[in-house]
Amino acid sequence: MGFTTRVKSEASEKKPFNFALFWDKYGTFFILAIIVAIFGSLSPEYFLTTNNITQIFVQSSVTVLIGMGEFFAILVAGIDLSVGAILALSGMVTAKLMLAGVDPFLAAMIGGVLVGGALGRSTAAWSTGRGYTRSSSPLAPTRFSVGSRW
Incomplete structure (x- = not known):
């Protein structure tokens, strides 16, 4: 059975x-x-309309790119609050260069990319000790990024 x-x-x-x-x-x-x-x-x-939807995507592209960068900072367990300040300074340098008569493409390259990249790199280097790894950090990234604004 x-x-x-x-x-x-x-x-x-x-x-x-x-x-x-x-x-x-x-x-x-x-x-x-x-x-x-x-x-x-x-x-x-x-x-x-197609024009309105295109404008929505164009105007939100900067916010999306900054959000993607912030996502990776959060992903590695470090939150960097200085992205807004770096964006503002990069935009200000770009605008000053354009007002001084520099070609807008070169101004965007110098002001936006180089200044923003250098500040982002220096913020990472200062907050993590050497800037290459999060494990040897002498200071929490959140504390450093808030403190570096002043």
């Missing part, structure tokens, strides 16, 4: 719908869809 056992697979079990879990996972997308629907219906001739 053989014994047979019934094994319920997890796939065959129906789990009840959990609205809180669903809202936690997809709620932001629903809110975004509602906002787009409201503004799209209030001004359809301006809001959902």
Whole structure:
């Protein structure tokens, strides 16, 4: 006489719908869809146009790039709060160079990339000791980046 056992697979079990879990996972997308629907219906001739959507992406590109850099700083367990100050100083140097008559492309290269990169590198070097590794840090990156603003 053989014994047979019934094994319920997890796939065959129906789990009840959990609205809180669903809202936690997809709620932001629903809110975004509602906002787009409201503004799209209030001004359809301006809001959902190719030009407007392109401008939204162009204007948010700097914020996205800074956010990606900050993401990697958080990923390695260090939070650098100086990115906004470095961005402001790089923009100011770029604007000063453009007002002085320097070609805008060169001003962006000198002011934006070189000054911003040098300040970012020096901030990393000062906050971690040597600037190459987080493990030998004599000072927490958050404390240093707040202290270096003054």
